Amino acid sequence: MAISSRKSGKHTPLRRSPTEGTHVVWPRGVCERYDISAVTLWRWERAGRLPPRDIEIGGRKGWKPGTLAAAEAGRAA
16 A cells, blocks of 8 residues: 655555546546556557547546447447
């Protein structure tokens, strides 16, 4: 477990960012879904292998689950 700060003498665990929910899939969730690194995710986005991020919550951008499913279905066909 990662430690956020030792200066205060308290050991507070860092919170991991969410991977996906019912309405959004965050970049880390896409990395886990396709078993790729963050660098590969960036390359795939730049090359157009992934659709553009279509949802923004609190300044963070992600994908709607249906957007990724449609991209997968389109690529498989």
